[in-house]
Amino acid sequence: MRKWIPYLLLIPTFVIIVLFIYIPAGFSLQTSLYRVLPFGRGMNYVGIKNFMRLFSNADYIYSVKFTIIYVALTVISTILLSFLIAIQLIKKLPGVRLFRTLIFAPYAVSPAIAGALWTFMLNPVVGHISYFFQSTFGIQVEWLTSKPHAFYAIIFASIWKILPFDMIFYIASIQNVPGEMLESAKIEGAGVMQRTWKIIFPLVSPITFYLVIMNIVTTMFSSFAIIDVMTKGGPGQYTTNMIYRLYLDGFYFQKQGVASAQSIILISIMIIVTLIYFKFGERHVHYQ
Amino acid sequence: MKKIIFVTLFVTLLLISSSVFAADKTEVQFWHAMGGWRIELLQEMANDFMALHPDINVDVQYTGSYGDTINKLNVAIQSGVAPHVVQGYDIATQMLIDGEVAIPMQDLIDADPEFDIGTFMPQVLNYYRVGGKLYCMPFNSSNAVMFYNRTLFEKAGLDPDKPPKTYKELYEYSKMLTTKDDKGNVEQAGVCWNLHCWFFEEFMAKQNAALVDNDNGRTGRPTKAIFNSDAGLKVFNMWNNLSKDGYMINTKVHDWTGSRNLFISQKVAMLITSTSDVALMVKSAEENNFELGSAFMPIPEGAEAGGVVIGGGSLWMVAGKPEEETKAAWEFVKFMAESAQQIKWHTGTGYFPVRKDAVEDLLAQGYYSESPHNLTTIMQLLLSTQNYNSNGAIIGAFAEVRNAVESNVQKMLNGDLTPEEALAAAEKDCTTAIRDYEGL
Numbered sequence: 230m231r232k233w234i235p236y237l238l239l240i241p242t243f244v245i246i247v248l249f250i251y252i253p254a255g256f257s258l259q260t261s262l263y264r265v266l267p268f269g270r271g272m273n274y275v276g277i278k279n280f281m282r283l284f285s286n287a288d289y290i291y292s293v294k295f296t297i298i299y300v301a302l303t304v305i306s307t308i309l310l311s312f313l314i315a316i317q318l319i320k321k322l323p324g325v326r327l328f329r330t331l332i333f334a335p336y337a338v339s340p341a342i343a344g345a346l347w348t349f350m351l352n353p354v355v356g357h358i359s360y361f362f363q364s365t366f367g368i369q370v371e372w373l374t375s376k377p378h379a380f381y382a383i384i385f386a387s388i389w390k391i392l393p394f395d396m397i398f399y400i401a402s403i404q405n406v407p408g409e410m411l412e413s414a415k416i417e418g419a420g421v422m423q424r425t426w427k428i429i430f431p432l433v434s435p436i437t438f439y440l441v442i443m444n445i446v447t448t449m450f451s452s453f454a455i456i457d458v459m460t461k462g463g464p465g466q467y468t469t470n471m472i473y474r475l476y477l478d479g480f481y482f483q484k485q486g487v488a489s490a491q492s493i494i495l496i497s498i499m500i501i502v503t504l505i506y507f508k509f510g511e512r513h514v515h516y517q
Numbered sequence: 518m519k520k521i522i523f524v525t526l527f528v529t530l531l532l533i534s535s536s537v538f539a540a541d542k543t544e545v546q547f548w549h550a551m552g553g554w555r556i557e558l559l560q561e562m563a564n565d566f567m568a569l570h571p572d573i574n575v576d577v578q579y580t581g582s583y584g585d586t587i588n589k590l591n592v593a594i595q596s597g598v599a600p601h602v603v604q605g606y607d608i609a610t611q612m613l614i615d616g617e618v619a620i621p622m623q624d625l626i627d628a629d630p631e632f633d634i635g636t637f638m639p640q641v642l643n644y645y646r647v648g649g650k651l652y653c654m655p656f657n658s659s660n661a662v663m664f665y666n667r668t669l670f671e672k673a674g675l676d677p678d679k680p681p682k683t684y685k686e687l688y689e690y691s692k693m694l695t696t697k698d699d700k701g702n703v704e705q706a707g708v709c710w711n712l713h714c715w716f717f718e719e720f721m722a723k724q725n726a727a728l729v730d731n732d733n734g735r736t737g738r739p740t741k742a743i744f745n746s747d748a749g750l751k752v753f754n755m756w757n758n759l760s761k762d763g764y765m766i767n768t769k770v771h772d773w774t775g776s777r778n779l780f781i782s783q784k785v786a787m788l789i790t791s792t793s794d795v796a797l798m799v800k801s802a803e804e805n806n807f808e809l810g811s812a813f814m815p816i817p818e819g820a821e822a823g824g825v826v827i828g829g830g831s832l833w834m835v836a837g838k839p840e841e842e843t844k845a846a847w848e849f850v851k852f853m854a855e856s857a858q859q860i861k862w863h864t865g866t867g868y869f870p871v872r873k874d875a876v877e878d879l880l881a882q883g884y885y886s887e888s889p890h891n892l893t894t895i896m897q898l899l900l901s902t903q904n905y906n907s908n909g910a911i912i913g914a915f916a917e918v919r920n921a922v923e924s925n926v927q928k929m930l931n932g933d934l935t936p937e938e939a940l941a942a943a944e945k946d947c948t949t950a951i952r953d954y955e956g957l
Binding site for chain 1: 584587588590591594595612613615616617618700702703712766767768769770771775778779782784914916917920923924925926927928930931933950953956
């Protein structure tokens with residue numbers, strides 16, 4: 230009796246996961262080996278030809294490289310920034326609660342709307358940011374249509390979007406750092422920098438560990454909307470990352486087979502990164 | 518107890534009402550890709566149809582951009598929930614034919630003695646006929662046209678009655694219309710069109726040049742792109758020179774709104790856009806106090822006379838529906854192609870009427886003398902040479918072809934590639950896409 234109750238309770242979740250994750254994933258694996266014709270006209274088995282063509286395609290290789298740089302820069306900057314801001318936000322200053330609420334807003338905005346917002350602010354003619362740059366520095370920047378500015382714009386918007394999520398976690402965990410520990414460190418003569426990086430940062434490392442993985446997933450898979458709205462992968466595929474390339478092939482050119490192959494590559498990279506990260510990253514995590 | 522009675526009553530009422538509707542009316546679903554004020558315009562037209570045919574209910578749904586609509590259709594066909602009538606865009610023609618999703622319009626026309634395809638504009642039919650057969654009903658047709666700000670022309674000392682006709686004039690005019698501040702920042706630019714391969718296609722056809730082999734895919738399936746020609750280079754050079762010297766503002770890919778706003782806010786003096794914007798431009802010019810001018814697309818000096826290619830969309834009837842529903846859908850498609858509806862659509866948007874009798878009626882009513890910009894657009898189409906080049910290319914992988922051209926143009930504008938290199942790379946990428954689609 231007792232033994233099968235947990236299984237019974239797991240059934241609904243399991244059914245949903247199988248229906249919406251494992252079956253489609255299996256289907257992707259299958260179609261990645263086929264040339265799929267649009268409108269269900271049929272599919273021809275091509276073996277690993279889809280993968281071979283992707284690896285010999287310079288544009289695709291570029292999108293892989295771009296994804297790595299984009300993910301690395303975004304995740305590292307977000308983690309550092311959110312940690313530093315969180316430290317400021319746990320101080321007992323007047324208005325800090327209001328500030329915390331306000332700074333959380335970007336997370337609540339949908340990525341497509343965030344993209345539209347930035348597109349407007351970065352518009353070379355009527356955008357606020359462009360106006361600021363023009364009136365202060367006297368330079369006219371085409372943020373979304375020129376190199377390397379389109380890259381900066383995408384990175385900036387992505388960081389702005391994920392930052393609040395990380396910050397909330399850091400605020401909660403930094404508040405859990407024992408006050409006695411910091412106080413005794415202070416008495417022993419440890420400066421602000423030492424206390425921050427030698428005590429607080431190691432103590433919140435389990436949270437950092439979790440956030441890094443979450444941020445990698447977000448930037449790899451959910452960056453689609455921001456890129457689609459802000460640059461459409463341009464100028465000239467300059468900001469086309471793997472997920473946007475997948476969208477173009479799958480939903481714009483109606484090449485389902487090639488797109489499935491890309492999703493398999495994407496998920497493989499994600500699995501490898503996670504495995505390596507768990508193997509080597511966890512050594513530096515201090516669980517209290 | 519009261520609650521139970523109430524619920525039972527409610528459910529029975531619901532059942533009765535739904536069965537009444539289901540029994541009486543034939544449902545026709547119509548998916549379209551016309552955003553903005555055109556959503557209401559299409560709904561109005563559907564309402565007019567339902568008033569005439571009380572036994573048919575047309576469910577009009579806006580399904581996002583042209584690309585999104587095709588994408589949605591692709592999924593819907595495979596899961597058996599496709600609409601009866603769908604608006605497909607120009608470049609999806611071959612893909613939809615290959616997909617065998619639709620009843621060829623020709624078959625329905627041949628079976629209906631009432632319907633006379635001879636009243637349709639030959640320019641429009643030439644575009645949509647593939648291998649001599651009409652697969653869809655022409656509905657919203659447009660092409661590229663130039664609008665210019667007569668007020669800014671006067672300010673710059675240019676004659677507003679003489680818009681630029683050649684690339685050389687376009688460059689010189691743009692130079693005169695561009696103003697920069699003391700730091701060299703552009704305050705007002707000469708010309709703008711949004712970064713879209715469609716304009717490249719129109720610029721090519723105006724020079725009587727083809728995009729792909731086998732007569733632009735009209736006499737056989739295309740096997741390669743052939744636009745790396747003298748004509749292609751002229752377009753790329755013109756585009757590059759205007760941008761490099763700051764006389765042209767480039768938007769991001771497919772940013773129609775962005776380019777329109779630059780023109781409406783008088784940040785650029787000339788705009789090349791779709792003829793479907795006529796109504797919007799006339800209204801915007803009035804609101805922003807400037808005088809609007811319209812002109813044909815410019816061509817290089819001494820270029821061969823070509824023409825503009827039809828763009829826009831057409832109505833496709835999805836196959837495999839019950840006979841009664843197909844009949845109702847055919848009635849709706851016929852209605853939308855009627856002269857009265859085409860006039861309403863033409864005057865409300867700027868898309869051409871696809872019928873000769875609609876143009877005749879409008880001429881008789883004096884419409885074109887009051888709306889000179891609509892006259893410009895329709896004259897540009899009527900004065901176009903009709904051949905395979907101006908009939909437009911038929912390519913299955915058109916979406917990918919466009920993407921290849923656009924991304925190489927962007928590389929050129931960013932200085933990564935010279936116009937020669939960009940054109941060669943674009944042609945190579947397009948050939949790859951075509952061969953991939955054709956399974957070569």
